[in-house]
Amino acid sequence: MDPFPFLIGQHPTVQKIHALIKKVTTTDATVLVMGESGTGKELVARATHQLSPRADRPFIPVNCGAIPAELLESEIFGHERGAFTGAIGARAGMFQLANGGTIFLDEVGEMSPRLQVKLLRVLQDREVRPVGADRTMKVDVRVLAATNKDLQQEVDRGTFREDLFYRLQVIPIVMPPLRERRSDIPLLTAHFLEKHNRKRPDHPVQITDESMVQLWEYDWPGNVRELENLVERMVILSEDGWIRVENLPSNIRSFISEKRIPKPSLSENGLDLNSAVEEFENRLIEEALRRTKGNKQAAARLLGLKRTTLVAKLRRRKSGAPYQGAQQSYLL
Ligand SMILES: Nc1ncnc2c1ncn2[C@@H]1O[C@H](COP(=O)(O)OP(=O)(O)OP(=O)(O)O)[C@@H](O)[C@H]1O
Ligand SMILES: [Mg+2]
Incomplete structure (x- = not known):
């Protein structure tokens, strides 16, 4: 059976990604999925979880970019009773909820520097400290992360910790744009x-x-x-x-x-305006004829011309047209 019925793709790059996901399923290695928006990063994370021995345990996605920074820490790590105004009771964080399973830190590039430090500690020690707690607790969670930012650039700029970047991308997966x-x-x-x-x-x-x-x-x-x-x-x-x-x-x-029909541009050496205009007109005529399967009446309508005007233009091109190459199918 195809293990990737949901992650469609036969392009060699996608096939390589399939192979990579299969390879890491038996490990708990941290995976960082990178790529533009809509390329399937979350699908890759879900596939990685579903093919792993943790499949029947929770998969907890956290969108780090969508949760206000001041809430994110307690969302991820939980909090003790009275840890901050409004913390009426203790609450488990995503790491505790994901115990035995996988946490998916989406848009990880949006994490504040403070949270980055905390996450680094979890990755190193596999323990979390809820907000307001004086003790840490062990967690058994596989971490997957995704970003559509260029994290290397963020590291160079000093907005993302280099040590965390390397910890996250034990296995980097780059989703190609479509x-x-x-x-x-x-x-x-x-x-x-x-x-x-x-x-x-x-x-x-x-x-x-x-x-x-x-x-x-x-x-x-x-x-x-x-x-x-x-x-x-x-x-x-x-x-x-x-x-x-x-x-x-x-x-x-x-x-x-x-x-x-690319826009004509004026190069350093200038251009021959007459022939540029003629080429432009010629390509539009060709496009209109192609779209109307050679029907001159319909093509003329598309171009806002009378049929007779179009026919005259075509006749002129045919006798000594400099751009006949593309249009032979319709013009000869
Ligand atoms: N290879 C694929 N096969 C089938 N569906 C896909 C594939 N890649 C993406 N999709 C679909 O495209 C949509 C976007 O995918 P996904 O949410 O995984 O992208 P993303 O990279 O996480 O995007 P964003 O950065 O905006 O969060 C989803 O509906 C997903 O099901
Ligand atoms: Mg996503």
Whole structure:
């Protein structure tokens, strides 16, 4: 059975990560998962826990960036009765709750310097001291952490402790951004389509090849999360069972057209304005013809031209056009 049914990916980098996770499952080594937002860091942490002998024990995620700094210490380490105003009774922290299992310190780069010291001690001595307590207590917890910050840079800047950084990244795992593993985009898209189609089995939605090409070319600043959200939205909004290019959000379509038709730039040596304009026009005509499968009437409409104007332009290009290369399929 595939041990990673939830961590989809066949790109070599992802395969290496699968292998690494498998390797560390039998150890209690601390793992630091790094990578941009939405690349699957939390999934990696959950997989690491689920494949470990601690799987039937708790997995406790703590989002260090979402909890106010003054609360985080007692959330993580617990507190004694009367430790601070409002501490009516003693309370166990996440480390105690995770005993026997795994704690996942998400956005660990957001920890205050004071907490960093405390965490370092836990990693070294495997004991925690609740806020206001005068004694420490032993805990048996595996620590996994994640960050989308460049922690090395934070170390260089002096905002993250170097000793803690090395303690955390006994096993570093770097999740690649989706744009660096584009070959997984069709696989992930199919996976999310199936997942979201399952909720509406009467109206299964498919994606056209041309839309798939655009998803492949898009840069995905929000990574896999952005792709999943998009597929979910498209499945809900689709009217005829297809995700077509016209249905894709405008940010994706404009990204693609700018990528395919890069903005001309003025180099040091200047440029030949006439031929630059001609090339620009030519590429847009080609794009319009490609999108309309060579239908000149429809292409002219896309370009805001009369059909006759488009035909005249095409004829001019054909006789002595300097840029025929890309358009032969439609122009000859
Ligand atoms: N390889 C993958 N296979 C299937 N789903 C994935 C994969 N990677 C990410 N996802 C999905 O994308 C979403 C984001 O993943 P996750 O929460 O693990 O990212 P993250 O790196 O922790 O993001 P953030 O930095 O914003 O917290 C989740 O819904 C997750 O299920
Ligand atoms: Mg996360």
